[in-house]
Amino acid sequence: MGAKKILMFVGDYVEDYEVMVPFQALQMVGHVVHAVCPDKKAGDKVRTAVHDFEGDQTYSEKRGHDFVLNASFASVKPEDYDALVIPGGRAPEYLRLEGRVIEATQHFFRASKPIAAICHGVQLLAATGELSGRRCSGYPACAPEVRLAGGVYVDVRVDEAVVDGNLVTAPAWPAHPAWLARFLEVLGTRIA
Structure with a gap:
């Protein structure tokens, strides 16, 4: 199949790897990716945060890069x-908390279009009311939100991904190889 047009929702303190890696990787294989943020336009920036796993009870957070939006x-x-x-x-x-973000995300669910979410991205999925009965993963601290939204939280290793129909999810950035590979399969992207 040919190039796909992909929407990406970002905002200040999006996780650095989780925005940069898929944004660039999806473009590398020929897809068009539009990264957008409410109240911002193409050329504006969002700040990123680097989350790392350094032996503490939760991830650490450090200032990342500025990520330039390419659509409004x-x-x-x-x-x-x-x-x-x-x-x-x-x-x-x-x-x-943004109504238009929720409505747009609901559109992808209701139209059965491919959706990829990683880490805390499942917080947005849970807020849509569309997770009922759906299997997904995300950062483990988000499991209660997935369950409260009627979803089935799947506890996998940090480098694994979960596919449920059009939905591809993963716990955190160490899963990029599996998460992106499964998302490309759902998109119908073939790499020769």
Whole structure:
């Protein structure tokens, strides 16, 4: 299949690897990726955070890079996109408060379009009301939200991904190889 047009929701303190790696990797294989943030336009920046696993009870957080948006949120029409990507970090926590973000995410569920979410991205999925009966993974601290939303939280290793139909999820950035590979399969992308 040909190039897909992919929407990516980001915001300040999105996890650095979880936005940069899929944004670049999906473009590398020929897809068009539009990274957008409410109240921002193409050329604006969001700050990223680096979450790491250093032996503490939770991840540590350090300042990451500035990530430049390449599309304007105000002009996004979900029906124009083939798939959705939701990186983790702190951004999903407040992005789920934006009505247009919720409505757009619901569109991808209801149209059975591919959705990839990683880490705290499942917070946004849980807020849509569309997880009922769906199997997904994410950062383990988000498991209660998935369950409260009617979803089935799947506890996998940090480097594994979970596929449930059009939905591809993973616990955190160490899963990038598996998560992106499964997402490309759901997209119908073939790499020769």
